[in-house]
Amino acid sequence: MTDLTRRRFMQHGSAVALSAAGLAAGLSARTALASGHVSGDITMIKGPHSADEARFEAMIIDDFKAVEPGVNVTFTTYDWANMNAELTTGFASGNPSDVLYLVDLIYPNYAQQGALHDMTALVGAEDWSSERAQIPEFAWDLARLDGGTWGVPVLGAVYNIYVNKDLLSAAGVLDTWNRSYADMMDAARKTTSDGVYGFSVRARTGDFAFWDWLPYVHNAGADLLSEDWSECGLRGAEDATQFLIDMHQAGVTPPIGAMSTQEQFDLFKAGKIAIHHGETPQIAALMADPPAFEWDVAYAPPGETAQTVMGNFGILSIAEASPNKEAAWEFIKHWASGPQVGRFAEQVNLQVVREDIVDGMFDGNPAMQKIQQEFVPRVVGIQPHPQILKILQSIWPVAEQAYRGEFTGQETIDQMCDIINQIIA
Amino acid sequence: MLSDEEHRRLRRKAAVRTNLTAFAFLAPALAFLLLFLAWPVASLFIQSFHAGGVMSPAKFVGLENWRRTFLDPLVVKSIRNTLLYSLMAIPTVFAIAMALALSLNSIKVGQNIFRTIIYFPTLQPILIAALMFTFVLHQDFGILNIIMRAIVGEPVNFLGNASLALPTIAMVEVWKGVGFWTLLFLAGLQGLPRDLYHAAELDGAGPLRRFFQMTLPLLKPTFFFSFVFATIVNLQIFDSVFILTDGGPAHSTVTTTWYIYRSLFTFNEPGFGATLSFVLVVLVLLLTAIQTYMFRERR
Numbered sequence: 001m002t003d004l005t006r007r008r009f010m011q012h013g014s015a016v017a018l019s020a021a022g023l024a025a026g027l028s029a030r031t032a033l034a035s036g037h038v039s040g041d042i043t044m045i046k047g048p049h050s051a052d053e054a055r056f057e058a059m060i061i062d063d064f065k066a067v068e069p070g071v072n073v074t075f076t077t078y079d080w081a082n083m084n085a086e087l088t089t090g091f092a093s094g095n096p097s098d099v100l101y102l103v104d105l106i107y108p109n110y111a112q113q114g115a116l117h118d119m120t121a122l123v124g125a126e127d128w129s130s131e132r133a134q135i136p137e138f139a140w141d142l143a144r145l146d147g148g149t150w151g152v153p154v155l156g157a158v159y160n161i162y163v164n165k166d167l168l169s170a171a172g173v174l175d176t177w178n179r180s181y182a183d184m185m186d187a188a189r190k191t192t193s194d195g196v197y198g199f200s201v202r203a204r205t206g207d208f209a210f211w212d213w214l215p216y217v218h219n220a221g222a223d224l225l226s227e228d229w230s231e232c233g234l235r236g237a238e239d240a241t242q243f244l245i246d247m248h249q250a251g252v253t254p255p256i257g258a259m260s261t262q263e264q265f266d267l268f269k270a271g272k273i274a275i276h277h278g279e280t281p282q283i284a285a286l287m288a289d290p291p292a293f294e295w296d297v298a299y300a301p302p303g304e305t306a307q308t309v310m311g312n313f314g315i316l317s318i319a320e321a322s323p324n325k326e327a328a329w330e331f332i333k334h335w336a337s338g339p340q341v342g343r344f345a346e347q348v349n350l351q352v353v354r355e356d357i358v359d360g361m362f363d364g365n366p367a368m369q370k371i372q373q374e375f376v377p378r379v380v381g382i383q384p385h386p387q388i389l390k391i392l393q394s395i396w397p398v399a400e401q402a403y404r405g406e407f408t409g410q411e412t413i414d415q416m417c418d419i420i421n422q423i424i425a
Numbered sequence: 426m427l428s429d430e431e432h433r434r435l436r437r438k439a440a441v442r443t444n445l446t447a448f449a450f451l452a453p454a455l456a457f458l459l460l461f462l463a464w465p466v467a468s469l470f471i472q473s474f475h476a477g478g479v480m481s482p483a484k485f486v487g488l489e490n491w492r493r494t495f496l497d498p499l500v501v502k503s504i505r506n507t508l509l510y511s512l513m514a515i516p517t518v519f520a521i522a523m524a525l526a527l528s529l530n531s532i533k534v535g536q537n538i539f540r541t542i543i544y545f546p547t548l549q550p551i552l553i554a555a556l557m558f559t560f561v562l563h564q565d566f567g568i569l570n571i572i573m574r575a576i577v578g579e580p581v582n583f584l585g586n587a588s589l590a591l592p593t594i595a596m597v598e599v600w601k602g603v604g605f606w607t608l609l610f611l612a613g614l615q616g617l618p619r620d621l622y623h624a625a626e627l628d629g630a631g632p633l634r635r636f637f638q639m640t641l642p643l644l645k646p647t648f649f650f651s652f653v654f655a656t657i658v659n660l661q662i663f664d665s666v667f668i669l670t671d672g673g674p675a676h677s678t679v680t681t682t683w684y685i686y687r688s689l690f691t692f693n694e695p696g697f698g699a700t701l702s703f704v705l706v707v708l709v710l711l712l713t714a715i716q717t718y719m720f721r722e723r724r
Contacts, residue, residue, distance in 0.1 A: 081671075085690035091480045109693050113480040204585075206671035257585025257674040258564040390692045394499075400675040404587070 039070030040324040042331060045090070046101035047080040049155075049281055049348035056347045064334045071327045081206060084389070091115040091319070098322040099331055102151060104142055104313050108386040111150040117318040118148040122329050131337065139353040142384060143315045151315030152336045155344075156351035158280050158375050159211045159310040165294040167191045167274040177275065178301045181243045184275065188252040191274035198252035200264045201244065201277040203403050205396045207261045212277040213399060215310045216240035218380040219303025224391060224420065225383050231424070232417035240303055241402065242409025249405050256403050283349045283367045297367045299375060311379035313353065351376055387423050395419050466706065472699035479695045490700040500701065502676060503684040504708070506591060510680065511659040513595040514602075519651065521599065522606030527636070529607065530614045540611070544604035551601065555668035558597045559584075587677035590670050594678055597665050606651065613647035614640070649720040656712050660705065681705045 050056065057075040064073060076097065078086040084106060090096035091110065102110065110116050123132055123140075139153035161178075168174040168187060177187035188198030202209035217223065222237035248256055254264060254273075261278075268276040269291050275298075286295060299309045316332045318325050334340060342357040344350075349365075351372055352358065362368035382388060395416040402412040427435070473490050475483040494500050529539055546554065561567050562583040570580040583593045617640065625635050641648075663682040666672060672679040672687070681701060688698035 082690075084693070085686070088479065088690050088693060110480070113477065113693060115480045204671075204673050206673060255564060255582045255585060258582045387692075393687075393691065397673065397676040400673065401587070404675070 038068060038324075038327045038330050040327045041072045041074065042098040042322070042324050042327045043074045043076065044099040044101070044331065045076050045078055045087070045097035047083055047103075048077045049350055050284070052347070053077060056344055060335055060340050060344065063340065064331055067334065068327070068330055071330065073331055091321070094321055096319040096321055098319055098324055098328040099335075100317045100319060101154075101314050102317050104315070104382050104384045105389050105392070107143075107150055107315060107317060108145050108384045108388065110317075111145050111148065112386040115320055116150045117320045117322065117325060119151060119318060119329075120147075120149040122318075123149055123152060128333065131333065134338070134354045134356045135336075136353065136355055139313065142313050142381065145384060145386075151317035152332055153313055153315050153353045154336050154341050155314045156311050156353055156376065156379070157314075158351055158371055158379060159215070160278060160280060160371060160375060161298040161300060162268055162276045162278050162282070162286075163296050163298050164191075164268065164271060164274050164276075165296055167196065167271070167293070171274070178298055180301050181240075181303070184301050185243070185247060185250065185252075188247060188275060189250060192252040195272060197254050197267070197273045199247055199275045200254055200259075200268070200273045201247070202261055202264065203248075203256045203400055204260070205393055205400070209399070210392045210396050211279075211310050211312070213241070213244060214382075215300050215308050215380075216244060216303060218308040218310070219300065219306050221303075221305035223380075223383060224388070225385060225424070229383065229385055229424070232420040234413050234417055234420070236304075238409040238413045240409070241399070241412050245402050245405065245407075245409060245412070248403040257400065280351070280368065280371055281349045283365070283371075286367075287365065297370055297375070299378065306380075307378065308380045309375045309378040311351070311376070311381050313381060385424070391420050391423055394423060466703075469699045469703050469706070472696055473703050474696070475699075476694075476696045479689075480693065483696075486696065490696045493697060494700050494704060499676065499679060499684060500681075500704075503679045503681045503701075504704075506678060507660055507662065507680045507682075510591055510595055510662055511656065513592055514598050514659055514662075515652070515655045517595065518599045518602050518606055519655070521603050523610050525603065525607040526610035526614055529611050540608065543607050546601050547604035549601065551664040552668060554597060554601050555665050558600075559669065562593065584670055585674055587674050590674060590678045594662075594665050594669055597669065598659075598662065601665075606655075609651065610644070610647065613644045617643050645720065649716070652716050652720075653713050656716065657709055660709050660712070681708075 044057070046053070046057070054075065054077070061073045061075060064071070083103075087096070087100065087102075087106070087110070091113075096115070100116075102116075107116065122128075135153055140149070143149055143151045143153050163177070165174060168177055168191060171187065171190035173183070173187040173190055176183050178184060184199070190198070192198035201212045214224075217234065217237040217240060220237045220240040222235060222240075223233040225231070226233040247253060254267065259267070264273065264276065265278055265282050265285070267273050268278070269286065269289075271291060271293050280297075283297070299307065301307070316335055318328045318332070322328050336354075338354055338357045341352055341354060342361055345352045346361055346365075346368075349368055352361070358372055362372060385391070398407065398412055398415045398419070401407055402409070407415065472478060472483070474485060474487060476486045476489070477483050525543055529536055529543070532539060549557075561569050564570055564580045564582055564585070567583075569583070573579070573581050581589065584590050621639060621643075622635060625639060630638070661682050662680050663686065666678050666680050666683050667686070670678045672683050682705065685698050685701045685705070688694045688701060
């Protein structure tokens, strides 16, 4: 059973060491992979992290072709919102993609169903030990379940806050807004005016709104499940949830459920939101087309026990039904190598889990540097329980009602715990 | 002269030949029905007693899926929403379609143009229609909300309001379906005997009386088909829910088919999804049987 704790992530953060040498090491690792001993056709499927995903993947595949000319890799994408349906259909067909990029939210269920290949022997091989050592243990824990290792951890996504510094400054709260939840509420009220919202957070299940709620839960020392995953672990998050309910009831947010993730971000870009919960890939949009105000990245104020950041992780897995696991493994090793994963992470503004390439990344992108160096050590991820997606999608409608003022924080957590206990029972 | 025994033998032979010929003609249809209806329904029923079976081997779990179905509050909510949606959408689309069909029937010039215009929304794929309506209904720049602002001063959160989302989906489906039902009713109206109407007119029956005492009763076979067909189609409402609200906000637009999809493809629970599917099949059969009975009684 694996569980990512804040402590482990702090360890990771402190372990994040340089370097330019890391990139060089990665390059030599890539050279070491140039074996050319496998052949065949394989496919890879992944959710897009950018509109240019296919182009970025083609770069990785072209580089792979140079070291493994006998392997043809065909890349395809799944839609994030319907990833389960598409992946399940693939697995059910008996002919799924050989290599799959899976997030911690969904892979445990596939692993439990026997759809994924146990990669314990592959990742433990002696000839890959130097590469394996670059990925910290906390990340490997995320890829382990029931005694198996179901993929190679490659990327992380942080859910951060964006702030419009001009709006906060004009309201006189630029330096105080994130000292506490009360200060955040005060800032949201002061920056709200006609057509401008002080605060925005996703509210709809389809927009994965729970990512924005979870840091407040973690800050309160709670989590979806108890430490041993035997029951609901949300007790203690009542006040934090009440705070978000109050935010919505205070009239400082866009109408609940009226806007998608993209619409809220567009509103932020237009200078109409002061404090906005978003995701790091949106940094690319802000840099490509800078808004007419000063902005920064931030995280939620401290809660009762911690000040955390939400993040989730992606692993590269091999389908159990893959007829060419050897070629799939060679491609995964290539994809996960420092130069490849580092370049891709920079292209799409995501975080890497490898420790050897962190410091050389995101030159000229201070927001991403800040995220990688300051935020990542604070990340508390999801508990990779096989039913975690069902849990999140089942409890979130309760929060949606709560944001509308139908429940208190206490009632919300009570109902959520009933649902969670029913599911894991 | 043939003996009685000979007669009986020949009669039996003729009967067998007739039956064999009939079965031979029916065989393709029967095979089709068995392969694509009976077998899937039977498989579904068997699957409802199992867990897994798609990515992992099926495991017999007895009545567990059925127990969950009756205990899961979301199942009850999804069935209630599905019925509520059908109650909103079917009478509304029939009323509008009948009004349009009557109007079209009385138009002497340019009827084809109007028919095409009215049928046009039906030709749109639901994806296009739903995406179009996200712009029509948008809180800030949707045309409907621009009108609402002009009238009541406040925009309406059509798809984000838990009490408005389901009626809004019904509205989209009515818009999309009205062309089909209008043409169906128009065909029914144009098939009615003109002589009866002339006679009624000569006897002094006004338009309303002619409509309620002649048109509606004469269209009963059309209505029978329409109600049964509309019930079957609307109880399976999925695509517009999936695109417009994905069951939200706060599960207010969760329908049975949406929950079946989620169970099968998102939560990887094929046994539970199969049980829900079977519940839906039973519900559709039950309502169809009731409608058939009601229409037969009145004939």
